[in-house]
Amino acid sequence: MTIIEVTDLRKSYGGRPVVDGVSFAVEEGEIFGILGPNGAGKTTTVECVEGLRVPDTGRVRVTGLDPVTEHEATRRVLGAQLQQSELQDKLTVREALELYAAFYSHPQDWRPLAERLGLTPKLTTRFGRLSGGQKQRLFIALALIGNPRIVVLDELTTGLDPRARRDTWELIEDIRANGVTVLLVTHFMEEAQRLCDRIAVIDKGRVAALDTPAGLIRRSAGATVISFTPSRPLDDRDLNALSALASVEYKDDRVTLSGTDETVNAVITLLARHHITAHQLRVTEATLDDAFLDLTKDSATDSATDATQVAQQDSKKEAAA
Incomplete structure (x- = not known):
């Protein structure tokens, strides 16, 4: 059963297209990955799915709902851990869990959720004193506390050490095992290869490829x-x-x-x-790294060209001065 549908999604800023005709569908119960270089349009795409941004054109449906016009209903089926999330430093873990539970009419009991995420020993700890891994686990708990059918995780393990990253991967696998569909945005190839059932590679605001990790690897020149x-x-x-x-x-x-x-x-x-x-x-x-580099090699060339042009412009300015 298709649970997320994105069709010909487009979004521009200042006349520059950031998302330029993206289409994909996510099936219920899968971990669907979105990969792409920095600035490829990944986060803007998922923010349109979450209803945080209004598309210029195109169609987005989450369990059949329009996340913009039916935002409140979408919020009841979709939880999100954003790329950049913060809480007040003095807020304790318990206070954060109780606050977010109050936002929903039928929330999960946060106590077993905190236990499952290893947060019980930290319930009285203030947010500002949590480690990076503990903050990530708290944000996952806050994304799950409303009993969503879908959870969006954007750059979930950025900044985590290898042990914390692998622990988080096991947690994501547990979340899916409990029936939650996961939309995962990441730039870690190992993470995507281990976790994702299918992956959409977004480059320059478009879907460059959509396949299983093994399928993408088979396509590569690696x-x-x-x-x-x-x-x-x-x-x-x-x-x-x-x-x-x-x-x-x-x-x-x-x-x-x-x-x-x-x-x-x-x-x-x-x-x-x-x-x-x-x-x-x-x-x-060959690995997913090889496939990713093959699919996005033009972006690397463009970035190098842009950097060269900037350097040349700076040199001209210095010479003129």
């Missing part, structure tokens, strides 16, 4: 790399005849090949046929 030290030399002709081989490199006694999964199977078959042992065998597969 190669599977196989490296090993053979127990005895291999014939160059045998190596160059391997299936889907892109390149072969030698360094000392070590052989490094790039290709596809088909190349890995061919290498294993070749070694077995010649009774050669592969010492310190390493296989590195």
